[in-house]
Amino acid sequence: QQQVKQSPQSLIVQKGGISIINCAYENTAFDYFPWYQQFPGKGPALLIAIRPDVSEKKEGRFTISFNKSAKQFSLHIMDSQPGDSATYFCAASMNTGFQKLVFGTGTRLLVSP
Amino acid sequence: NAGVTQTPKFQVLKTGQSMTLQCAQDMNHEYMSWYRQDPGMGLRLIHYSVGAGITDQGEVPNGYNVSRSTTEDFPLRLLSAAPSQTSVYFCASSHLTGGYGYTFGSGTRLTVV
Numbered sequence: 001q002q003q004v005k006q007s008p009q010s011l012i013v014q015k016g017g018i019s020i021i022n023c024a025y026e027n028t029a030f031d032y033f034p035w036y037q038q039f040p041g042k043g044p045a046l047l048i049a050i051r052p053d054v055s056e057k058k059e060g061r062f063t064i065s066f067n068k069s070a071k072q073f074s075l076h077i078m079d080s081q082p083g084d085s086a087t088y089f090c091a092a093s094m095n096t097g098f099q100k101l102v103f104g105t106g107t108r109l110l111v112s113p
Numbered sequence: 114n115a116g117v118t119q120t121p122k123f124q125v126l127k128t129g130q131s132m133t134l135q136c137a138q139d140m141n142h143e144y145m146s147w148y149r150q151d152p153g154m155g156l157r158l159i160h161y162s163v164g165a166g167i168t169d170q171g172e173v174p175n176g177y178n179v180s181r182s183t184t185e186d187f188p189l190r191l192l193s194a195a196p197s198q199t200s201v202y203f204c205a206s207s208h209l210t211g212g213y214g215y216t217f218g219s220g221t222r223l224t225v226v
Contacts, residue, residue, distance in 0.1 A: 009153065034214070043117075043203050043217030044156070089155065100146070100171075101215060105155035 003027055004092050006104025013111050019077035021107045023090035028071065030092040034101070035064065035075050038087045047088070048075075080111045115139050119204050119218035126194040126225045134189040134221050136204030142216070143209045145187035149173065149200040150220075156203065162187055163209060194225045 005024045013019045023033075034049035050057045050064040050073065057064045063076040077084055090104040120135045138145065146161035158171030162181040176198060178190040187206075191198060204218040 006155075036215075036217075041219070043205075043219050044215075045217065046214045049214070100158065100161065103156040105153060 003030075003102045004090060004104045006090050006107060008107060009105070010108045011110070013077075013080045013109065015080065015082060015111055015113050017080050017111075019075075019080045019084065019109055019111070021075045021088055021090070021109070022072065023074065023092075023104050024070075024072045025092050026071070027092070027094070029094045030102075032093045033064070033066065033073050034091050035062075036089040036091065036103075038089065038106075040086075044087075044089055077109075080109075082111045082113050085109055085111050117204055117206055117216050117218035119202075119221050121221060122219070124221060124223050126191070126223065128194060128196060128225060130194050132191050132194065134191075134202055134204075134223070136187045136189065136218060137185050138187075138204075138206040138216070139185065140206065140216065141184060142206035143184070145181065145204065145206045146171070146215075147177070147179065147187070147189045148203045148205060150203060151200050159189065159202075191223075194223075196225045199223060199225045 003026050007022050031052050035047045036044035037047040038044040048059050048062050050066050052068050055066050061078045066073045088107045091101040093101045117138045143164050147159040148156040157173045159177050160179040162168045165181050168179050202221045205215040207215045
């Protein structure tokens with residue numbers, strides 16, 4: 001059962017452009033939404049995360065936008081660079097006790113020089 | 114600080130063979146888990162543990178066994194390898210409280226022929 005749907009599956013962006021990856025969730029009890037970045041041959045690493053009490057969180061060139069009513073959140077990469085080429089996973093979990101993360105299927109981003 | 118260490122990095126097995134994938138963390142994390150990553154399917158949870166002596170099944174547990182005798186170690190055993198178990202396996206750990214920032218190992222690429 002896919003609780004977090006991620007799109008697109010792959011994305012090609014020119015250097016300097018904006019990369020946008022979208023995720024939608026079904027469970028309204030989710031209240032923690034992280035994004036992970038994975039380079040080839042490496043494990044995923046936490047990139048940025050948001051809780052639903054804010055609509056946007058920015059860290060450098062990376063921004064999460066969150067729309068609670070639509071049950072959607074997205075990752076924006078401004079001024080995309082070739083070094084951003086990686087696979088990105090969105091995830092979600094509930095904050096009642098400890099709850100496991102549910103991951104999206106991943107987006108492979110290629111930033112062309 | 115090593116983080117999460119997985120061994121081996123690569124392994125080729127013949128159908129029917131058994132083996133153990135090792136995972137160790139030095140961050141005193143209570144939660145440890147095993148995922149498999151297959152193209153287009155994201156990260157799927159195999160087994161997880163919330164402390165020594167406590168394990169539970171994830172989304173795709175069949176064909177795999179785990180045990181957790183110490184906080185640091187969480188080995189994954191393949192009982193009788195099948196070609197369908199060809200995948201990249203990741204171990205992840207985190208504290209039970211405080212933001213759920215998973216730390217992933219660098220993965221084990223397993224091929225079953």
